[in-house]
Amino acid sequence: xxxxxxxxxxxxxxxxxxxxxxxxxxxxxxxxxxxxxxxxxxxxxxxxxxxxxxxxxxxxxxxxxxxxxxxxxxxxxxxxxxxxxxxxxxxxxxxxxxxxxxxxx
Amino acid sequence: xxxxxxxxxxxxxxxxxxxxxxxxxxxxxxxxxxxxxxxxxxxxxxxxxxxxxxxxxxxxxxxxxxxxxxxxxxxxxxxxxxxxxxxxxxxxxxxxxxxxxxxxxxxxxxxxxxxxxxxxxxxxxxxxxxxxxxxxxxxxxxxxxxxxxxxxxxxxxxxxxxxxxxxxxxx
Numbered sequence: 330x331x332x333x334x335x336x337x338x339x340x341x342x343x344x345x346x347x348x349x350x351x352x353x354x355x356x357x358x359x360x361x362x363x364x365x366x367x368x369x370x371x372x373x374x375x376x377x378x379x380x381x382x383x384x385x386x387x388x389x390x391x392x393x394x395x396x397x398x399x400x401x402x403x404x405x406x407x408x409x410x411x412x413x414x415x416x417x418x419x420x421x422x423x424x425x426x427x428x429x430x431x432x433x434x
Numbered sequence: 435x436x437x438x439x440x441x442x443x444x445x446x447x448x449x450x451x452x453x454x455x456x457x458x459x460x461x462x463x464x465x466x467x468x469x470x471x472x473x474x475x476x477x478x479x480x481x482x483x484x485x486x487x488x489x490x491x492x493x494x495x496x497x498x499x500x501x502x503x504x505x506x507x508x509x510x511x512x513x514x515x516x517x518x519x520x521x522x523x524x525x526x527x528x529x530x531x532x533x534x535x536x537x538x539x540x541x542x543x544x545x546x547x548x549x550x551x552x553x554x555x556x557x558x559x560x561x562x563x564x565x566x567x568x569x570x571x572x573x574x575x576x577x578x579x580x581x582x583x584x585x586x587x588x589x590x591x592x593x594x595x596x597x598x599x600x601x602x603x604x605x
Binding site for chain 1: 436437440444447448449451452453454455456460463467470471474477478481482483485486489490491493494497498501502504505506508509510514517518519524527528530534535538539542543547548549551552553554555559563565568572574575581584585587588589591592593594595596
């Protein structure tokens with residue numbers, strides 16, 4: 330627990346960060362900027378896990394382990410997503426979401 | 435002192451997050467994401483999770499952001515601006531996120547968070563490593579192994595997807 334900072338302030342901070350990520354996810358059209366917004370949202374979730382661990386269950390390390398696993402999965406997801414983007418760009422010369430409808434039947 | 439640092443870095447995170455989702459130059463969005471991730475690592479340092487802060491800097495800043503910047507350089511023209519989202523879309527999205535944020539804030543203030551009041555566990559790498567590879571109570575060896583398989587699968591998938599086909603190619 331950090332002295333002088335109530336848990337509500339940190340939770341509101343991570344809420345704001347999450348909804349900024351949602352804003353980017355809904356308004357952007359370029360696939361890479363959508364990926365950046367997803368990373369912002371994952372980051373907000375990580376902050377929540379860490380804060381619950383530190384404030385509510387300080388004798389455990391569960392929140393930290395979940396954050397570590399989220400970071401590892403985010404790395405795997407970013408690698409596969411970027412491989413897909415590069416392949417798309419090679420095939421249709423664009424990574425705008427509206428033009429990526431080649432697999433639609 | 436800690437409080438000043440904490441509020442300073444939350445302000446930095448939120449400012450650069452807003453810039454990252456609103457800027458019209460794509461490379462700048464990636465650099466703003468970099469600042470957000472570093473400032474988040476500082477917040478982890480403030481909450482005494484040193485190992486997590488180090489992993490955040492290593493994997494996110496050293497890995498993911500570099501990967502994103504490479505893919506931007508491969509797929510976009512740097513002098514080209516992203517088109518503006520339509521005003522209607524911005525309006526509806528803003529309404530949606532404001533409503534979502536208000537509902538979440540209301541829930542946070544309505545819930546009474548109670549600490550269990552125990553002494554803090556030390557967060558040294560020694561403790562973390564022992565608990566991560568422990569298969570008894572509170573052990574995390576199964577997710578650890580599953581993550582390692584996932585990383586292997588992701589690596590093979592990334593190579594298989596991005597590999598150029600051999601046969602066609604008159605370009």
